Amino acid sequence: MARKIPMRKDILSGEMFKKQDLIRIVKTKDGEVFADETGKKNGRGAYVVKDLEKVNDARDKKVLESKLGVSTEVLDSVYDEIIRLIYREDIPKR
Numbered sequence: 245m246a247r248k249i250p251m252r253k254d255i256l257s258g259e260m261f262k263k264q265d266l267i268r269i270v271k272t273k274d275g276e277v278f279a280d281e282t283g284k285k286n287g288r289g290a291y292v293v294k295d296l297e298k299v300n301d302a303r304d305k306k307v308l309e310s311k312l313g314v315s316t317e318v319l320d321s322v323y324d325e326i327i328r329l330i331y332r333e334d335i336p337k338r
Contacts, residue, residue, distance in 0.1 A: 254293040255311050256302045266291040267326055269308070277314050279325040294330045299323065 250263040268280040270287040280289070290311065292299060302308060303323045309316055 252291040254298075255290045256292055256298050256307050259293075261291075261293055263291075266293055267329055269312070269322065269326075271312055271314070275314070277312060277318055277322055279322055279329060281329060292326055294333060296327065296330055299326055299330065 251260045252263050252266055253260055254266060255269075263283070268283045268285075269277065269290045269292055270280045270285050271277045271290075272287040276287075278285075280287075283289075292302070292308075306316060308314070308319050308322070312319070
């Protein structure tokens with residue numbers, strides 16, 4: 245029997261993707277927001293597709309700010325972290 249592939253909705257586009265193709269963004273009860281590499285940290289999770297164009301477009305349109313209700317100052321480092329994680333995955337594993 246085939247295993248079910250976990251799917252999650254990308255908050256930037258509203259499309260469904262495989263969980264492994266997404267980066268989890270976490271907002272804790274304290275209001276702290278960060279990119280969760282492991283996908284297991286405590287807090288409310290939202291998913292962003294690993295696509296530089298979409299992430300940069302979302303940064304310009306302030307999509308995460310409106311979805312998470314957090315200021316641009318807080319999210320600037322989160323966007324940088326998302327981009328860093330995308331680049332790191334693009335580097336071929338040796």
